[in-house]
Amino acid sequence: MKFKDKHRFVRSNMKRNKTRVWMTILASTMGCAFLIMLASVGFAIHKTAVDDVMSYRLMNEIEIQNDNGPLVEEDVKKLQDIKNVKAVSRKKYVPASEMTLGEYTVYAEVNSVNMPSERKAGLQLEKGRMPKSKNEIIIGHHFAQELRKEMPENFTEGMSDEEAQKEMKKFAYDGDLLNQTLTYHMKVDNPDIKTETQIKTVQVKVVGIKEKPKKEWMTDSSVMITDDLHSEIMPLLTEIDPELKNSDDSYTSVRVYTSSAEDVKEVSEKIKDKGYLTYSVVSELKELNIYFTLFKAGLIFIGAIAVLIASIGIFNTMTMAVTERSQDIGIMKAIGATPKTIKRIFLLESGYIGLWGVGLGTILAYLISYGINFALPIIVEQFMNEKPPEDFILSYIPWSLTVIAVTICMSVTLLSGWRPAAKATTVDVLKALRRDV
Amino acid sequence: MITVRNLSYAFKIGKKEKENIVPVLHHVDLQVAEGEIVAIVGRSGSGKSTLLNLISGFIKSQTGDITIDGQQVSKLSESKWAEFRLEHLGFIFQSFQLIPSMTAFENVELPLVLKGVSEKERKDQTMKMLKKVGLEKYQSHYPGELSGGQQQRVSIARALILNPPLILADEPTGSLDSENEKELLNFIKELNEKDGITFLIITHDHEVASIAHRKVEIRDGYLREGSKLHEVQR
Ligand SMILES: Nc1ncnc2c1ncn2[C@@H]1O[C@H](COP(=O)(O)OP(=O)(O)OP(=O)(O)O)[C@@H](O)[C@H]1O
Ligand SMILES: [Mg+2]
Numbered sequence: 001m002k003f004k005d006k007h008r009f010v011r012s013n014m015k016r017n018k019t020r021v022w023m024t025i026l027a028s029t030m031g032c033a034f035l036i037m038l039a040s041v042g043f044a045i046h047k048t049a050v051d052d053v054m055s056y057r058l059m060n061e062i063e064i065q066n067d068n069g070p071l072v073e074e075d076v077k078k079l080q081d082i083k084n085v086k087a088v089s090r091k092k093y094v095p096a097s098e099m100t101l102g103e104y105t106v107y108a109e110v111n112s113v114n115m116p117s118e119r120k121a122g123l124q125l126e127k128g129r130m131p132k133s134k135n136e137i138i139i140g141h142h143f144a145q146e147l148r149k150e151m152p153e154n155f156t157e158g159m160s161d162e163e164a165q166k167e168m169k170k171f172a173y174d175g176d177l178l179n180q181t182l183t184y185h186m187k188v189d190n191p192d193i194k195t196e197t198q199i200k201t202v203q204v205k206v207v208g209i210k211e212k213p214k215k216e217w218m219t220d221s222s223v224m225i226t227d228d229l230h231s232e233i234m235p236l237l238t239e240i241d242p243e244l245k246n247s248d249d250s251y252t253s254v255r256v257y258t259s260s261a262e263d264v265k266e267v268s269e270k271i272k273d274k275g276y277l278t279y280s281v282v283s284e285l286k287e288l289n290i291y292f293t294l295f296k297a298g299l300i301f302i303g304a305i306a307v308l309i310a311s312i313g314i315f316n317t318m319t320m321a322v323t324e325r326s327q328d329i330g331i332m333k334a335i336g337a338t339p340k341t342i343k344r345i346f347l348l349e350s351g352y353i354g355l356w357g358v359g360l361g362t363i364l365a366y367l368i369s370y371g372i373n374f375a376l377p378i379i380v381e382q383f384m385n386e387k388p389p390e391d392f393i394l395s396y397i398p399w400s401l402t403v404i405a406v407t408i409c410m411s412v413t414l415l416s417g418w419r420p421a422a423k424a425t426t427v428d429v430l431k432a433l434r435r436d437v
Numbered sequence: 438m439i440t441v442r443n444l445s446y447a448f449k450i451g452k453k454e455k456e457n458i459v460p461v462l463h464h465v466d467l468q469v470a471e472g473e474i475v476a477i478v479g480r481s482g483s484g485k486s487t488l489l490n491l492i493s494g495f496i497k498s499q500t501g502d503i504t505i506d507g508q509q510v511s512k513l514s515e516s517k518w519a520e521f522r523l524e525h526l527g528f529i530f531q532s533f534q535l536i537p538s539m540t541a542f543e544n545v546e547l548p549l550v551l552k553g554v555s556e557k558e559r560k561d562q563t564m565k566m567l568k569k570v571g572l573e574k575y576q577s578h579y580p581g582e583l584s585g586g587q588q589q590r591v592s593i594a595r596a597l598i599l600n601p602p603l604i605l606a607d608e609p610t611g612s613l614d615s616e617n618e619k620e621l622l623n624f625i626k627e628l629n630e631k632d633g634i635t636f637l638i639i640t641h642d643h644e645v646a647s648i649a650h651r652k653v654e655i656r657d658g659y660l661r662e663g664s665k666l667h668e669v670q671r
Contacts, residue, residue, distance in 0.1 A: 001550060001551050002550075004556075005550045009550075012538070327536075328536045328538070331534050331535075331536055332536075332547070332551070333519065334493070334528060334534065335522070335523065335547060335548055335551065335595070336520065336521075336522040336523025336524070336526075336548065336551055337519060337523075337551050338515075338519040338520060339516055339519070340516060341551065430490060430495050430496065433495075433530065433532075433534055
């Protein structure tokens with residue numbers, strides 16, 4: 001018997017019992033949609049967690065720390081010698097934060113960095129270029145909005161956060177800062193120290209502006225200065241605060257960048273062997289992934305129970321179909337239909353029911369998922385008067401989940417259709433012809 | 438065409454512990470030559486249907502030996518038996534055994550569908566066969582919308598569609614009135630003479646036995662060769 005004929009045969013059989021078939025399909029649809037929806041929540045949380053981790057760091061980044069005190073130039077040299085290390089980014093915090101441009105003032109986080117290493121580590125500029133000479137600097141994307149004219153005393157008092165931010169924007173510098181020269185004031189942050197002498201200043205030129213941070217809520221108004229400028233201004237600052245002498249050559253942050261994410265594990269091991277502490281996204285993701293994979297497996301397991309319940313419906317429907325049609329089966333067997341043909345016909349029927357259920361269930365799950373992700377932020381905003389976190393999703397259906405769900409649903413369907421189909425092959429020809437089955 | 442040797446059969450009745458064995462056929466030997474019409478007669482309950490069901494493969498015997506058209510069928514597996522039936526045997530039943538949810542056309546077409554014949558070829562052959570039994574106008578009627586005689590003609594068309602060399606019939610005229618019965622018998626005779634189809638027919642009445650070349654009688658499970666009635670015409 002050709003497949004096309006089996007298909008036609010099954011179709012006409014299904015049409016004869018439309019209501020029953022559709023109810024069974026409905027049950028499978030619900031089971032399948034439930035499985036996908038439930039698991040999609042796990043997938044969404046996992047994705048959010050992974051995205052979150054990765055939004056702060058790069059995959060090929062390893063943060064280095066030392067058990068006993070800060071790292072110094074000698075440590076950097078050791079790290080640079082390790083195979084597959086592309087760059088070692090190191091920062092020194094500069095304890096002077098005030099910069100001005102005319103009547104505008106900013107208090108920025110200033111770090112001195114090794115510019116070539118930053119470039120190699122993957123620093124991206126939105127505008128401009130990397131510094132080439134001592135007094136050239138790079139500023140963060142949000143630097144300009146922190147550069148403000150002086151505001152009246154207690155200006156933001158009584159305003160809501162939102163209002164205050166809006167009002168403060170009016171005082172911010174709104175021109176292009178690229179190639180502008182700022183005045184860097186050699187004032188120490190330490191409030192205990194009062195300077196009597198005249199404050200010295202250094203002129204710095206903005207040559208590059210960093211890219212916007214990946215997350216909407218992150219702001220970057222920091223400043224990167226060159227190593228050379230750091231060497232020049234530190235003596236000036238130590239004059240004011242002699243304590244600074246001690247931390248002069250220690251790095252506040254050292255990060256190693258490998259050539260690719262695959263090298264992170266090996267390089268991390270080597271760095272650990274040299275006695276440092278390491279932290280990388282890769283190692284954190286590994287733990288995160290194990291945890292969430294178990295979590296998702298649990299959800300899929302619970303969802304599969306719904307599919308299993310739906311499959312009881314398929315089992316019932318198919319058993320009834322076989323019983324109803326046992327006379328037809330008997331006649332077909334008498335004429336010369338092989339048990340294999342009979343079995344295939346009934347398996348095909350349960351397969352179609354399952355396929356419809358899975359198809360509709362998947363579509364339904366996608367619709368619900370889309371709907372929830374669309375509606376939830378609106379609901380949260382309406383009832384809690386609060387914005388949900390950006391990029392927040394409650395349900396995420398990657399293709400892998402669809403594949404898993406379809407596989408589970410179809411296997412369960414075929415399994416539940418198996419026994420009725422096998423029963424169909426055992427219909428006794430004589431009993432069927434005598435019409436007493 | 439058919440050779441039955443030393444065939445015995447007993448029904449098992451009841452549950453395993455209190456099983457009752459009812460012997461029905463005893464050491465039956467039967468030969469049917471190609472082109473013959475053989476009538477099996479005997480009293481009700483004598484085992485005629487049982488013998489035919491064994492030859493059809495609907496039931497299986499542990500003892501004895503059946504060969505049909507050169508193929509030793511008694512040892513075949515269930516699916517091989519089914520394939521053999523489809524190709525070599527045609528069936529006519531007392532109660533027609535048409536599938537009620539299929540039209541006359543679809544019922545006749547069924548063996549071709551099972552064999553996997555292409556749709557176009559199926560249509561040609563089925564229409565030709567319906568014409569042969571005079572039912573081309575009724576092709577889209579369901580069995581419930583046909584008279585008994587018409588239904589029997591549909592079932593004959595179905596039996597003939599794959600040109601089997603042998604047709605087995607268990608009281609084919611049992612549900613027909615005398616006019617339809619006469620018509621059917623003439624048709625059988627015609628098929629036998631024109632196409633050389635061999636028939637093995639179970640029957641009560643003498644009319645049917647009258648078209649047979651030979652008559653065998655079953656009495657209490659034993660087969661007796663009856664007298665030759667007609668010469669086989671070749
Ligand atoms: N399925 C069965 N289980 C048990 N015994 C059976 C079964 N079928 C038939 N028999 C018995 O086998 C014997 C022969 O039955 P069979 O149907 O072969 O008779 P028959 O010659 O065809 O009779 P009839 O002319 O009435 O159709 C009967 O005694 C019957 O009771
Ligand atoms: Mg009988």
